[in-house]
Amino acid sequence: MKIAFLAKLVAWGLVAAIVFVTVSPISIRPPTETTVNLDRALAFVAMGAAFAFAYPKHWWRLFLLLPAAAFGIEALQYLSPTRHPQLPDATFKAIGAFAGVLVGGVLVGWLRRKAGHLRFVD
Secondary structure (H helix, E strand, C coil), rough: HHHHHHHHHHHHHHHHHHHHHHCHHHCCCCCCCCHHHHHHHHHHHHHHHHHHHHHHHHHHHEEEEEEEEHHHHHHHHHHHCCHHHHHHHHHHHHHHHHEEEEEEEEHHHHHHHCCCCCCCCC
């Protein structure tokens, strides 16, 4: 299995999980061990890093699309009568997505230099 395929599977799986948690009724939301804002940001850091690994040649697009997606995912809460989208929540998510792409992009570059035989395919 290629690293790129696995990274894409993880990235899109994280999107699905984040959308589910975002729009599902608050009563079935998984409990958090941190503050809610840190929890939000870390989920999007993981997603951003996964997308940086999955699409390493498109990091500049990811810097634009993933923070925008964070606002879009937050807006999906309008579809759930028990959820209420908030601009500060979306902002934490967008910052997390941006940071995740940054961290993931740095790690991809470092791995490419360290182990030249690793191949990431778009």
